[in-house]
Amino acid sequence: MPRPLPDLTHQALRRIRPLAFETNASFIERLAGAHHLTTSELLGGLRIHPPKVHPVQGGDYGPHARSELYLNAGARARISQYTSIPDAHLTHALPCWKDHRDRGSAAETRPGGAMRPSSLPAVIGCPHCTVARTGQAQPVPRYLPHHHLVCTRHRTWALGPHTLNGVPVPHTHALLHKTPEIVRAHHAHLRLTRRWGPDADDAVAQAAHLTERWRRRAPKSERIWPDRAHLIGSENASMWEALAREAITYPETITLAGLLVRRPSTRYHQTRPGQSHPLHTTIARLLNRRWLQNPAHYPEDLARYIQYAPRHPTNDTAYRHHTKPTSREGHTVELTQLGYQPPRPPTNNQ
C-alpha cells in the first residue's frame, strides 16, 4: 500500500545546497533523500502537481540518467520558499532551473512540471569531491562544461555515458594519476578559456574533432595515444582508448586549439604540388608527429572551418552552459561505433 503523502507545507525543509552545474532532477532527488522521501513524495508533500513524464528513447542509464525535471514557475517558487534558497541562487547553480516552458508567472500557474529528455548532456561529477561536498556517495549528474571535466585535486576525468553493444558501460571516470600531461593540458585549457572566452570553445571543439579523426586513423608508428590508453586503463587498454578518447588526445587537442584560435593562414598558393602545406608542417612540428605532414590526414574543408568558425557574442549565461565538444556527440556513445571490437568470449570445444 503506498504510504500517505506527508504535508510539508507547514515546515521549513533542510537546506540542501545545489552543486554547481547540477541537474534539477539530481538536486530535487537529494533534497527528497535528506527527508527520507522520494522525489514524487517530496513534490506531493509540497502540493506540487506530479510532473508529466515523457520517456527517454532507448532508456535511461543509471547514474547518467538522461531525464530532466523541469519545474514551472509556481513549483520553483515553492521549492525556493521552503528551502529558503533564493531563486537567483538556484538559477545560478542549476543550468536548467528555468528551462520549463512557462505560460505565466509563479502566481498564475499551478505548481507542476515535466520529466522529459534532457536538452544538455550530463556527466557525473568527481566522486571524491561529491562525497566531500554532500557527505554522500550518491553520484551527482552535472552539466559540466568541457573545461571542467578534469578534477585536478583527485585526478579524475568525467566520462559521458557509453554503451557496448547497447549495454551501458559502468565506468563514469578515467583516472589520470599516471598521465600528468592531461592535468597540465587542463591548466592550459583554463588559460585559453580565460584569454579567448567563447572563441576558445570553438577552437577546442575544432581541435578535438581533428585529433579524434587522427587517433582513429593513426599509422602503426603512433605510440603515444595507445600508451596513454594503457596508463589510464591497463586491464583493457583498447576499450579505454575508445572510452576515454577525449582524455587521451586532450594534450594534443589543447595544443592544437592554441594554434587554431589564432586563425592561422590556410592559403594554398604558397604550396607547389608534392610540397607539404605550411600549416600541416606547423601542426606536425607542434604535435611532434611527422606523419601529420601528410595532407591525406586533413579534411578538405579545414580552411573553411578555421576561417569561418562561428563566433559567439560574450554572453556569460550562454557561455557557462557551453559543453563542447561532448555536446556534439549527443548523449550516449556506442563503443563499437568508435571502432572498439570487444574480445570474443572463449569458445567451449567440448
Ligand SMILES: [Zn+2]
Ligand atoms: Zn575531485
